[in-house]
Amino acid sequence: MKWHDLNGDTCPLARAMGVIGDRWTLLILRECFLGVRRFDGFQKRLGVTRHLLAERLKRLETMGVLERRPYQERPLRHEYRLTTAGKEFAPVLLAMQDWAQHNLPSAEPAPFTFVTRDSGAKVCPVLTDRDSGQELNHRTVLMVPATTAASKVIEAHRRAPSTNSDLGPETDSSTISDTG
Amino acid sequence: MKWHDLNGDTCPLARAMGVIGDRWTLLILRECFLGVRRFDGFQKRLGVTRHLLAERLKRLETMGVLERRPYQERPLRHEYRLTTAGKEFAPVLLAMQDWAQHNLPSAEPAPFTFVTRDSGAKVCPVLTDRDSGQELNHRTVLMVPATTAASKVIEAHRRAPSTNSDLGPETDSSTISDTG
DNA sequence: ATAATGAGTTCCAAAATAGAACTAACAAAT
DNA sequence: ATTTGTTAGTTCTATTTTGGAACTCATTAT
Structure with missing residues (x-):
């Protein structure tokens, strides 16, 4: 089976893994949610090789999760921003962070938390039926x-x-x- | 950066990727939730190579997501079951499936759905604050x-x-x- | 005695990733 | 005018992971 085959799978979970099923992509998205937008920003914060980073950003763009847009000319420079599809990934990130915190213990506390925009209180995520x-x-x-x-x-x-x-x-x- | 390094990361999302950050692991968990428990069951349904499957099951066991338990002796055979940590992964799976269905379109419908145990109605997952x-x-x-x-x-x-x-x-x- | 089952392991080839150096297009400093 | 710095990549080789197929081992079924 080839990597790319997952993207055409009928199973939505398989398609999702076609996007985030590697060591780096989810961490790139994490950085996006933290406000990082530029190539070197991602590279420095993650330590991912420039080669892979370029490839992953391209893939995220192709999949419609990020969009690449110019932020200056002379020299032309682009930044990467979450699309609507990208932003809608937030609940997955929240659910995953919550799962990992409860089930994959660590000596250190998490380097970030999720808080509500209006009160600033730490959130306690529960999945419910609409x-x-x-x-x-x-x-x-x-x-x-x-x-x-x-x-x-x-x-x-x-x-x-x-x-x-x-x-x-x-x-x-x-x-x-x-x-x- | 080595694969295993993620498992000790202070970021819960990075630790989560240390578990499911590859093409197969999440799909193995999907099969677990669908009731598959045995080596050949996973292998036939996923098409993953036996080599990788063995490695992944071992890793999931080490991480406390699956447990390996004998289901017969003579010859001794084991099956893999979700631990509590594994079962608690369900909301992540649900959120992910929902995201993919909305944002990674497919010509075919999904091969499975999530329904409530009591009414059998299809669920509509929303993440809320407890x-x-x-x-x-x-x-x-x-x-x-x-x-x-x-x-x-x-x-x-x-x-x-x-x-x-x-x-x-x-x-x-x-x-x-x-x-x- | 021969084939089938279940759960792996072993081997080699192919693909992906890591790590480092290199390029291009400009801006700022000396 | 030349050197240095910034940003966003690309190219190269070495190492690791993955894919694909065949093989093992214990035991049951025919």
Whole structure:
């Protein structure tokens, strides 16, 4: 499988990994959210090689996450800014930071935090359902193959509830088709 | 910079990339959430080489995201299951899937969806603040360096509000220190 | 006795990444 | 007028990672 193949995958998660599935891209986005916009700014703060940085910025631009725009002429210079798609990545960053802080412990505190714009209070992110307001996590949500009627999976699940519940069905099989 | 260096980074996002910062790991987790548990199950569904799969599963185990447990003896066989840390990754997966579906379009529909366990309705994920209930996105949240007093950043921001707001401060500088 | 299953490991080729030096287009300082 | 500095890259080689296929090992099924 080639790197680029993920970008055409039908699975949105695979497409997402086609964008951020490497050591640097997410860190570049982090810097964007912190206000960095220029090549040397990214390079100095991340320590990434100039070669890779150039390649990644180009890819982010191609994918519509960043846009490259001139900020001066003579000599012509460009800076990189988050597009709307890029800015909408913020909740993913928040959820990820929250997960890592709880599950990948570190001796040092995080070098930055997320605060609300109006009060400046540190945020406590929870994913919820827009309609029901219900909290969304592995206990409340199920991941179902599109071919499977959701009701069927839920019914099967109700008949054999698991003490060890997670997002998915609890069976001993190693394939999805066996569980649906 | 070596791969492994990220795992000791003070930035939680960097540590997270130390776990999922490659083409395959997140897809392996996706399969876990869909109920896959065995080596050959992952291998057949993903098409990843057996070599890399073995390496990735080992790493996920080391990082405490998956646990390896015997499911039979004679011959001894193990399966991989999400630990608590692994299950808590669900909101990240949801946020990411939602972002990709909105921002990385595809001709085909997604091969799976997230539904609530109790009603089976498709979920509509929104990140909110546990305390205020406020929606968390690039318009409501600010990412601030830990050294900076949040109030300072917000005050500066209020004096020079941006029409093009994103998570971070709006300045022309390429370094953070200039903005705080 | 022969094939199949499940979970890997080993080997080599191909691709990606690291690290450093080099270029181009100008501006500022001496 | 020449040297130095800035910004945004590109080019080069060496090292690491990944891809692809075949091989192992223990055990069950035919």
